Amino acid sequence: MRRLVVGHLFPDYLNIYADRGNIAVLSARAAWRGYELEVRPLGAGAEIQRGEHDLFYVGGGQDREQALIAPELAALGPALHEAFEAGAAFLAVCGGYQLLGHFYRDQSGEELPGIGLLPLHTVAGSRRMIGDVLLECELEPGSPRTLAGFENHAGRTILDQDAQPLGRVVAGFGNDGDSGYEGCRAGRAIGTYLHGPLLPRNPWLADWLLAQAIAHQSGAPPTFEPLDDELEERAHKVSANRAETRGGRF
Ligand code: GLN
Numbered sequence: 001m002r003r004l005v006v007g008h009l010f011p012d013y014l015n016i017y018a019d020r021g022n023i024a025v026l027s028a029r030a031a032w033r034g035y036e037l038e039v040r041p042l043g044a045g046a047e048i049q050r051g052e053h054d055l056f057y058v059g060g061g062q063d064r065e066q067a068l069i070a071p072e073l074a075a076l077g078p079a080l081h082e083a084f085e086a087g088a089a090f091l092a093v094c095g096g097y098q099l100l101g102h103f104y105r106d107q108s109g110e111e112l113p114g115i116g117l118l119p120l121h122t123v124a125g126s127r128r129m130i131g132d133v134l135l136e137c138e139l140e141p142g143s144p145r146t147l148a149g150f151e152n153h154a155g156r157t158i159l160d161q162d163a164q165p166l167g168r169v170v171a172g173f174g175n176d177g178d179s180g181y182e183g184c185r186a187g188r189a190i191g192t193y194l195h196g197p198l199l200p201r202n203p204w205l206a207d208w209l210l211a212q213a214i215a216h217q218s219g220a221p222p223t224f225e226p227l228d229d230e231l232e233e234r235a236h237k238v239s240a241n242r243a244e245t246r247g248g249r250f
Contacts (some may be wrong), residue, residue, distance in 0.1 A: 001036040004213050007053035007083075009042050009076075010061075010069045014096050017150065019059030021197035022091065025206050026055075033210070033224055044072035048079035055089040056080065058096030060195060063106040063124070063154075066095045066154035070112035071100055077115035084117055089212035090189035093198060097183070097191035098155050099124040107154050118184045119160035120175075128154050133172025133194060134243035135182050139208055146170070147202050148239035149194025157193075159184055166192050171243040188212040201235040203227070226242050 027037040042048065042056075043082060085092065090100070098104040101120040104112045114121070135147040147167055156176035159165060164185025165175070174182035177191070183192035190209070192198065199206040211221035222227075 001031070001034055003036045003038055004054045004210070004217075005046065005052060006037055006039045006213075007042045007046075008039050009056060009058040009096065010073065011041050011059070012043070012064040013069045014059040014061040016060045016062065016095075017095050017152065018197045019195060022059070022093070022199045022206075023057060025197070025199040025203070026057075026210060029203070029206050029227070030210055032227060034185075035210070035214070044069070044075075046076060048076060048083065049190045050082060051086060053083060053088055054216040055091070055200050055209060056083065057090075058092045058100070059230060060094030060096060061194050062095070063108065066099060066104060067110060068113055070099055070104070070114075073133055074113040074115055077117070080115055081117060084187070084189060087188060087216045088097045089216060090117070090191075091209055092118070092189070092191040092222070094153055094193050094195060097193065098157065100189070101157070101184075101218035104155060118186055118189065119163035120157050120184055120191075122155040122157040124154040125156050125248055126154075128152060129173035129193075132171040132243035132246060133174065133182065134240050135167030135172075135174075135194075136157055136170055137167035139185065146236070146240060147194060147198075147205060148243055149192075149196040149198050149201065150239075151193040152195065153193055154176065157184075162248070166190060168208050174181075186197055196239065200232060201239050203232040
């Protein structure tokens with residue numbers, strides 16, 4: 001089998017609401033296309049060789065875990081920027097998403113350093129944004145898709161001028177409960193607040209990320225043969241309906 005290498009950033013600290021399930025989905029869907037997914041944990045002081053990883057993944061975490069690892073993640077920033085510039089793909093969820101921006105000012109008022117890879121910053125508010133969320137996205141022009149998931153964050157994420165959101169909020173809070181947008185997309189990097197985990201109920205995004213990871217190796221994203229995603233689509237519909245009936249509201 002061909003191989004894809006995933007760098008899993010701080011898996012022992014940033015992994016709440018079953019975010020590890022995203023790796024399980026990427027592994028299965030890669031294998032069904034003839035790729036073995038080799039997942040390499042990356043913690044404090046990790047060596048990141050140029051071109052070594054096709055995709056980086058970082059999950060969510062409470063303020064406490066974020067504070068524990070933020071300086072160590074920031075120290076990996078130059079190598080992660082180099083990987084991003086060389087075409088590696090990224091998926092960052094919630095706490096991990098926040099730390100890929102410029103900074104996260106947590107609920108204690110402490111400003112945690114980000115790596116500045118995504119054009120945004122985050123400031124924690126007093127009321128948490130909790131609930132089901134539904135987005136409209138268009139990662140590829142002309143092919144609008146929806147994303148459904150669950151959010152639970154105090155952070156209000158503000159995108160830089162001209163930064164591209166991941167999607168428009170149909171139901172739920174999104175980045176800050178006010179802008180009407182959620183997440184951030186920069187090239188092959190995706191940041192989002194959607195837990196659940198995200199990928200089992202949004203298989204199209206898992207395939208998009210795998211295609212970007214393959215493009216890191218081969219130069220162009222492949223077009224995959226469709227899989228039988230009947231179960232995944234049912235899970236998506238349940239999540240989307242929940243968002244539309246009880247998406248997060250203050
Ligand atoms: N601690 C961050 C916040 O409260 C991120 C939470 C998370 O990863 N679910 O906004």
